[in-house]
Amino acid sequence: MEEKIVSMENIIKEFSGVRVLDNVNFNIYKGKIMALVGENGAGKSTLMKILTGVYLRTSGKVLFDGEPVDFNTTKESQDKGIAFIHQELNLVRDLSIGENIFLGREPVGPGGKIKWRKLFDDSREWLTKLGLDEDPRELVKNISVGKQQMIEIAKALSLDAQVIIMDEPTGALTMSETERLFEVVKELREAGHSIVYISHRLNEIFEICDHVTVLRDGTLVGEEPIEKLDEDRIIEMMVGRKLSEQYPRVDTEIGEVVLEVKGLTNRFVENVSFQLRKGEILGVAGLVGAGRTELARTIYGVYQPESGEILVNGSPVSIKSPKDALKNGIAYLSEDRKENGIVLGMDLVENVTLASLGNYVGKIGNIDKSKERESTDRYIKSMSIKAAGRNQLLQFLSGGNQQKVALAKNLDTNPGILLLDEPTRGVDVGAKKEIYELINKYKQEGMSILMVSSEIPEILGISDRVMIMHEGRVSGTIDIAEADQEKIMTYAVGKEVS
Amino acid sequence: MGKFSLKGRNWKQFLSDNKPVVVLLILIITMSFLSDRFLTWSNIITVLRQTSINAVIATGMTFAILIGGIDLSVGSVLAITGAIAASLVASGMNIILVIILTLLIGLVIGLLNGLLISKGRLQPFIATLGTMTLLRGLTLVYTQGRPISIFGSDTSAIFSKIGTGYFLGIPIPVYIMLVVFFISWYTLNHLKIGRYTYALGSNEEATMYSGIKTDNIKLFVYAVAGVLAALAGIIVTARLGSAQPTAGSGYELDAIAAVVIGGTSMAGGIGTIFGTAIGAIIIGILDNALNMLQVSSYYQDVAKGVVILIAVLLDRKQRKSR
Numbered sequence: 001m002e003e004k005i006v007s008m009e010n011i012i013k014e015f016s017g018v019r020v021l022d023n024v025n026f027n028i029y030k031g032k033i034m035a036l037v038g039e040n041g042a043g044k045s046t047l048m049k050i051l052t053g054v055y056l057r058t059s060g061k062v063l064f065d066g067e068p069v070d071f072n073t074t075k076e077s078q079d080k081g082i083a084f085i086h087q088e089l090n091l092v093r094d095l096s097i098g099e100n101i102f103l104g105r106e107p108v109g110p111g112g113k114i115k116w117r118k119l120f121d122d123s124r125e126w127l128t129k130l131g132l133d134e135d136p137r138e139l140v141k142n143i144s145v146g147k148q149q150m151i152e153i154a155k156a157l158s159l160d161a162q163v164i165i166m167d168e169p170t171g172a173l174t175m176s177e178t179e180r181l182f183e184v185v186k187e188l189r190e191a192g193h194s195i196v197y198i199s200h201r202l203n204e205i206f207e208i209c210d211h212v213t214v215l216r217d218g219t220l221v222g223e224e225p226i227e228k229l230d231e232d233r234i235i236e237m238m239v240g241r242k243l244s245e246q247y248p249r250v251d252t253e254i255g256e257v258v259l260e261v262k263g264l265t266n267r268f269v270e271n272v273s274f275q276l277r278k279g280e281i282l283g284v285a286g287l288v289g290a291g292r293t294e295l296a297r298t299i300y301g302v303y304q305p306e307s308g309e310i311l312v313n314g315s316p317v318s319i320k321s322p323k324d325a326l327k328n329g330i331a332y333l334s335e336d337r338k339e340n341g342i343v344l345g346m347d348l349v350e351n352v353t354l355a356s357l358g359n360y361v362g363k364i365g366n367i368d369k370s371k372e373r374e375s376t377d378r379y380i381k382s383m384s385i386k387a388a389g390r391n392q393l394l395q396f397l398s399g400g401n402q403q404k405v406a407l408a409k410n411l412d413t414n415p416g417i418l419l420l421d422e423p424t425r426g427v428d429v430g431a432k433k434e435i436y437e438l439i440n441k442y443k444q445e446g447m448s449i450l451m452v453s454s455e456i457p458e459i460l461g462i463s464d465r466v467m468i469m470h471e472g473r474v475s476g477t478i479d480i481a482e483a484d485q486e487k488i489m490t491y492a493v494g495k496e497v498s
Numbered sequence: 499m500g501k502f503s504l505k506g507r508n509w510k511q512f513l514s515d516n517k518p519v520v521v522l523l524i525l526i527i528t529m530s531f532l533s534d535r536f537l538t539w540s541n542i543i544t545v546l547r548q549t550s551i552n553a554v555i556a557t558g559m560t561f562a563i564l565i566g567g568i569d570l571s572v573g574s575v576l577a578i579t580g581a582i583a584a585s586l587v588a589s590g591m592n593i594i595l596v597i598i599l600t601l602l603i604g605l606v607i608g609l610l611n612g613l614l615i616s617k618g619r620l621q622p623f624i625a626t627l628g629t630m631t632l633l634r635g636l637t638l639v640y641t642q643g644r645p646i647s648i649f650g651s652d653t654s655a656i657f658s659k660i661g662t663g664y665f666l667g668i669p670i671p672v673y674i675m676l677v678v679f680f681i682s683w684y685t686l687n688h689l690k691i692g693r694y695t696y697a698l699g700s701n702e703e704a705t706m707y708s709g710i711k712t713d714n715i716k717l718f719v720y721a722v723a724g725v726l727a728a729l730a731g732i733i734v735t736a737r738l739g740s741a742q743p744t745a746g747s748g749y750e751l752d753a754i755a756a757v758v759i760g761g762t763s764m765a766g767g768i769g770t771i772f773g774t775a776i777g778a779i780i781i782g783i784l785d786n787a788l789n790m791l792q793v794s795s796y797y798q799d800v801a802k803g804v805v806i807l808i809a810v811l812l813d814r815k816q817r818k819s820r
Contacts, residue, residue, distance in 0.1 A: 326709040
């Protein structure tokens with residue numbers, strides 16, 4: 001029987017009368033990695049925030065090392081040895097690595113003078129333990145996201161953390177950074193630390209976790225050792241129904257060339273040429289940094305091409321801004337919806353019509369609000385967007401529903417060409433399938449779709465053709481019938497396929 | 499956003515959503531006990547007339563703050579446009595032409611601010627701090643440091659009516675203020691450019707990605723602030739019968755205070771013209787009340803500062819709680 005370092009029993013949490021956690025039990029075992037999974041809104045973050053003292057529980061018990069504890073602030077949980085590494089890292093970008101590790105706990109001498117040498121020496125020690133040879137005097141903004149993640153871990157270790165909670169730690173990491181992170185996580189386990197690993201990426205969970213706890217709608221579905229589970233079973237537990245097929249494929253008749261890119265070159269991409277046909281989904285695969293997002297944004301007019309040509313329906317077009325792109329029937333769904341996809345402080349109506357407001361202008365230049373409402377309601381219905389109403393602010397929607405609104409905004413511009421950049425990033429499993437179904441529907445309606453994705457199963461699941469990029473160039477294009485994970489990866493790392 | 503409508507809400511909800519109104523009511527009730535002259539028709543009219551100038555400037559400021567910017571140059575714009583208007587009136591130019599020309603100058607200055615901020619990529623604070631100082635200097639050069647009288651032609655008296663006249667017992671500047679409120683409210687809530695103003699203030703990137711030329715929105719917003727400052731310049735000059743070279747000094751601060759008391763977020767994206775109207779009236783009543791209670795002018799600023807802080811704190815507290 002494994003020893004529990006943390007045990008949360010019968011946790012109930014209510015926000016102004018709404019129960020978001022209902023009688024949840026959660027255990028963290030000594031020297032083990034516990035996966036915490038569930039769809040967005042299942043209560044994972046709330047549970048972890050209760051454990052770390054951000055929220056107070058409505059009722060229930062928390063035991064740490066067998067002792068009941070009551071954390072009222074994050075400081076108290078930190079002092080006990082619980083560290084929470086958030087998805088959005090909490091580092092001060094303009095301070096050095098060392099200053100970040102010891103922020104608020106700087107070693108000081110007489111008169112409050114900071115002992116810089118000790119601070120940097122100690123920092124170096126922690127970095128070395130994690131296999132990093134970074135200079136602790138380097139500013140955090142100058143190192144990669146993967147390394148920033150390591151700095152957070154170093155900080156946690158320097159706090160003598162027994163329990164480290166990681167929320168979607170690989171979201172922004174490259175493959176090699178992810179591998180490095182896994183090595184470190186495994187080393188931490190060897191050294192006796194306990195880890196909570198929150199992730200949507202099930203393959204990662206199978207790679208490193210020992211146990212899995214699944215939450216759904218604020219309730220505990222179950223806790224199982226990893227050996228007893230497989231991917232399908234976890235998905236079933238998360239969504240509460242059998243997922244016969246995660247990637248619904250539809251075959252349509254592929255028509256004439258709608259978008260043609262010839263020799264597109266700028267500081268991000270080099271000599272990129274491809275064709276996109278009516279009713280076709282062209283998947284764009286590649287590693288992070290291969291220039292896929294930049295390619296989509298160059299076509300959309302965010303970045304300017306230095307040379308090359310873009311043809312829409314056979315005629316060359318000049319696209320200098322997103323406005324020009326939209327005029328030519330090209331819409332773009334951003335990979336980073338909070339940054340540039342949606343306006344969090346606006347409601348569904350205002351977001352849906354933001355890019356197409358010109359179609360809602362009445363006789364005297366005024367916005368026809370009833371027409372706006374009608375269209376928004378249509379999208380809410382056809383895309384089954386879950387919201388309290390069309391006037392709810394986007395900030396209160398789940399990731400999947402925000403993404404649907406972002407998609408609705410694109411569709412409302414009536415595009416012939418849809419550029420989708422990581423269309424299911426940060427979206428839970430159930431909503432993913434709904435988004436695939438929507439993409440398929442638009443394909444059937446004759447839209448041409450370019451889909452950039454880092455998830456190879458997704459690329460294989462719904463594209464008709466796969467284009468792979470490597471360091472700004474197209475390194476290969478494969479028909480879906482011949483595509484598999486291995487071939488895509490080979491092209492993605494820039495090797496020739498034998 | 500459209501907190502203007504009262505339909506389907508009870509008063510309690512309305513007041514908790516609009517803390518500035520609560521502050522205003524408390525102020526009015528307190529003052530009506532402290533002075534029996536306060537709630538007289540003539541005093542109400544006085545307060546509204548005094549409020550009108552700040553209200554017009556603050557409305558322009560609301561646009562700037564809504565996109566996450568600020569316009570510090572409004573006081574200086576008021577001074578230079580007032581001076582130019584005064585000398586044009588004195589030279590006998592047609593009044594309509596004077597008004598159009600003066601507003602155009604405000605427009606050009608506003609566009610200049612907008613260009614510095616959009617194309618020049620300057621921080622709004624820095625850009626308008628620069629034009630504020632520059633324009634104040636130009637005003638002193640233009641006026642030679644002396645007031646310019648509007649009198650000396652047959653149209654002077656008509657022009658002065660803009661500031662001193664009454665219609666149906668209500669001062670002309672109050673009508674101007676109401677018209678400015680209405681047009682601005684309509685623009686922000688019912689026109690594309692208004693929607694884009696909010697969007698730009700909430701998320702500039704997403705607005706740009708939605709195919710909107712964000713630079714144009716910035717130009718528009720600062721142009722509005724410039725035109726409304728020029729309009730205030732006309733009212734002030736007409737009211738006093740002359741343009742003072744130091745007119746409008748510090749007016750930007752009263753305008754910012756009105757906007758912020760009215761619940762507009764300095765970070766942009768959140769705020770209403772209704773709020774700004776309430777904010778301007780609160781400041782107007784404060785000035786009036788402190789004078790009426792014969793508080794020494796030193797203490798007036800202390801009291802004003804305290805009320806501004808209380809109003810903003812109340813609003814902040816409400817927003818944080820959920």
